[in-house]
Amino acid sequence: MRDFLVPAADLLLGARCPGCDRPALTVCRPCGQAIRPEPAEAWPDPCPAALRRPTLVTPVAAGVHTDRLRRVLVAWKEAGSTRLTSVLDHLLASAVVELARPGRPLVLVPVPTSRRSRRERGCDLVDELARSAAGLLRGTGLEARVSQALAPARATTDQVGLGAAARAANLRGAFRVRSTRLLPGRDVVVVDDILTTGATVAEAVRVLSAAGHRPLGIAVVAATPRMTGSRATGS
Numbered sequence: 001m002r003d004f005l006v007p008a009a010d011l012l013l014g015a016r017c018p019g020c021d022r023p024a025l026t027v028c029r030p031c032g033q034a035i036r037p038e039p040a041e042a043w044p045d046p047c048p049a050a051l052r053r054p055t056l057v058t059p060v061a062a063g064v065h066t067d068r069l070r071r072v073l074v075a076w077k078e079a080g081s082t083r084l085t086s087v088l089d090h091l092l093a094s095a096v097v098e099l100a101r102p103g104r105p106l107v108l109v110p111v112p113t114s115r116r117s118r119r120e121r122g123c124d125l126v127d128e129l130a131r132s133a134a135g136l137l138r139g140t141g142l143e144a145r146v147s148q149a150l151a152p153a154r155a156t157t158d159q160v161g162l163g164a165a166a167r168a169a170n171l172r173g174a175f176r177v178r179s180t181r182l183l184p185g186r187d188v189v190v191v192d193d194i195l196t197t198g199a200t201v202a203e204a205v206r207v208l209s210a211a212g213h214r215p216l217g218i219a220v221v222a223a224t225p226r227m228t229g230s231r232a233t234g235s
Helices: 002-012 029-034 067-077 083-099 116-123 123-140 164-171 199-210
Strands: 059-062 108-110 145-146 150-152 175-179 187-193 217-223
Touching: 002 116, 059 108, 067 083, 067 187, 067 217, 083 108, 083 123, 083 187, 083 217, 108 123, 123 145, 150 199, 150 217, 164 187, 187 199, 199 217
Parallel strands: 059 217, 108 145, 108 187, 187 217
Antiparallel strands: 150 175
16 A cells, blocks of 8 residues: 555655655655664753753763764755654653653653744744653553643744854743642753754753752754763762
8 A cells, every 4th residue: 555655645745755855655665774773872062051960960962963864854844844753752751761761651742932933933843842742641540741841931043054152142041930730850951953063052051950950851753963971970
């Protein structure tokens, strides 16, 4: 049946794999193999202080933001290919699993989406990705829920082209606590799609920590190649 559906989709709908541009309903098999999860710690370099003190908040990425995975993320995030959520949720879930502690329930806190991005994309992509990943985690026996504990506090400028210091300044004070109802008694994991300088997740960690709910870690689909992959140290 699939041998019929894929050519038919290509002919009638122009469906292409975002990773290689071959005919595919979502991601073709070779690209699926190429972007399979390989979760690892992904410390930004330099590492934001909010991730180091008072305790380490470990960032884990399922892959590297290059080549086919980068193209899949662009298609999902910028081209409106929301069907790719069912591909990327496996990567996010794999990053969360690396942080899970035996017997401890988890709550995933998505990084807030700006009102501008929500209008442009018609949905909150990171929240939908988190909820899909949480469903996968529950299917493996992990107790995982999602909480929109954070909300935008003010408008920010586009991050594209900004360096680490400029991104940190742009994000400072950008989030506020919306609700902490689901956080007590659970390990908190901040989730996002891509980790670049760490400024966005660091601000989320700072706000949650100030509210008394310091996250256990950060889980993302992909991290840029600048990440160190080793434990953060130093001042």
